Amino acid sequence: MSQYYIGLMSGTSLDSVDAVLVRFEPEFELLAWHEHALPEPQRQSILQLTQPGDNEIEHLGLLDRQLGELFADAVNTLLERSGTDPADIIAIGSHGQTIRHRPEKGFSLQIGDPASIAEHTGITTLADFRRRDLAAGGQGAPLVPPFHEHLFRSHKQDRVLVNLGGMANITLLPASPQQDVSGYDTGPGNVLMDTWIQRQQGKAFDRHGDWARSGQVIEKLLDSMLSDAYFHQPPPKSTGRETFNSDWLERAIARLTEAPRAEDVQATLLELTARSLADAIQTHSLHQPELYLCGGGSHNQGLHQRLQQLLPDSQINTTEVLGLHPDWMEATAFAWFAMRTLNRKTASRASVTGARGDRILGAIHLP
Numbered sequence: 001m002s003q004y005y006i007g008l009m010s011g012t013s014l015d016s017v018d019a020v021l022v023r024f025e026p027e028f029e030l031l032a033w034h035e036h037a038l039p040e041p042q043r044q045s046i047l048q049l050t051q052p053g054d055n056e057i058e059h060l061g062l063l064d065r066q067l068g069e070l071f072a073d074a075v076n077t078l079l080e081r082s083g084t085d086p087a088d089i090i091a092i093g094s095h096g097q098t099i100r101h102r103p104e105k106g107f108s109l110q111i112g113d114p115a116s117i118a119e120h121t122g123i124t125t126l127a128d129f130r131r132r133d134l135a136a137g138g139q140g141a142p143l144v145p146p147f148h149e150h151l152f153r154s155h156k157q158d159r160v161l162v163n164l165g166g167m168a169n170i171t172l173l174p175a176s177p178q179q180d181v182s183g184y185d186t187g188p189g190n191v192l193m194d195t196w197i198q199r200q201q202g203k204a205f206d207r208h209g210d211w212a213r214s215g216q217v218i219e220k221l222l223d224s225m226l227s228d229a230y231f232h233q234p235p236p237k238s239t240g241r242e243t244f245n246s247d248w249l250e251r252a253i254a255r256l257t258e259a260p261r262a263e264d265v266q267a268t269l270l271e272l273t274a275r276s277l278a279d280a281i282q283t284h285s286l287h288q289p290e291l292y293l294c295g296g297g298s299h300n301q302g303l304h305q306r307l308q309q310l311l312p313d314s315q316i317n318t319t320e321v322l323g324l325h326p327d328w329m330e331a332t333a334f335a336w337f338a339m340r341t342l343n344r345k346t347a348s349r350a351s352v353t354g355a356r357g358d359r360i361l362g363a364i365h366l367p
Contacts, residue, residue: 005089012167017037021089032082038070042066045066067111068113075092091124092125106134114363123367132348145161145349146352158172159291160314167240172284187228188272192248196269206302215263218265221252226272290317340361341360347360
């Protein structure tokens with residue numbers, strides 16, 4: 001019998017739902033993938049729920065069901081396009097859509113009703129991967145570093161995996177087996193750059209970072225943003241749109257004495273992502289680590305170039321050179337979490353999240 005799994009991911013960038021079909025035995029293989037559009041009404045509803053507002057429970061309940069059905073559509077489309085029989089799928093691992101991440105208060109909420117996914121696909125669905133880690137005193141994020149360790153750790157060379165989603169996070173993979181894997185959110189990835197270009201130009205993102213490269217970094221604005229307490233907080237730590245959002249950006253701009261050029265703000269936001277990442281990496285005692293980028297921001301050539309300038313001793317590539325396309329990293333990780341959970345194997349690392357020990361993650365919903 002085929003040992004196929006499906007992974008689903010909808011991240012803080014809110015650009016699409018990523019669906020992948022994978023197998024892990026006898027060796028890992030990414031078999032098929034699909035990018036499912038996130039309709040604008042649902043996107044706006046998600047953004048609304050990331051901040052406190054009126055009638056939240058009603059909005060949450062409706063959106064939870066809508067996203068569950070949307071995730072099921074993504075799975076069924078993937079199966080149809082790949083010619084795969086649903087009976088061949090062991091399970092679906094669905095991250096869900098984060099609408100509020102408050103580890104300092106002991107919770108992180110992801111919606112996208114897994115019961116609806118199981119109902120509309122006929123496939124066992126695992127979800128709610130963050131709660132067990134939070135219950136054990138962890139941050140509940142980032143979760144993907146153990147998957148990075150499983151596929152990409154080298155005993156010859158220190159490595160750093162950099163995920164550039166809405167937020168940016170790093171996975172530190174020391175070559176020495178005596179050193180623990182670690183990782184954390186470094187701050188904003190694409191979220192502020194995307195927010196600014198959407199507001200100024202009506203575009204979803206700054207393709208290749210070209211608009212940012214047309215501007216000049218505003219040092220006073222950069223210094224003001226880097227003074228935020230989050231950047232100086234020691235790990236374990238994680239963050240989200242609750243902190244780094246349009247209001248945060250507007251407050252930083254308002255502290256300037258003169259109105260800035262729009263392209264200069266974009267250049268400064270790219271520099272903020274690059275500097276906060278580079279500063280975080282340089283605080284760790286890794287020897288000329290290889291850097292591998294994944295997530296949507298890995299396509300931002302301006303950001304890639306700036307990271308290389310800030311970290312000249314490191315060779316920087318995308319994870320494609322390691323055998324996994326950067327666009328499908330996180331969805332694949334949640335397929336792996338589903339497999340690990342069904343096999344009663346731990347999938348979190350206390351050295352990453354700060355929990356009281358490694359944990360089996362995920363809640364099971366049978367079809």
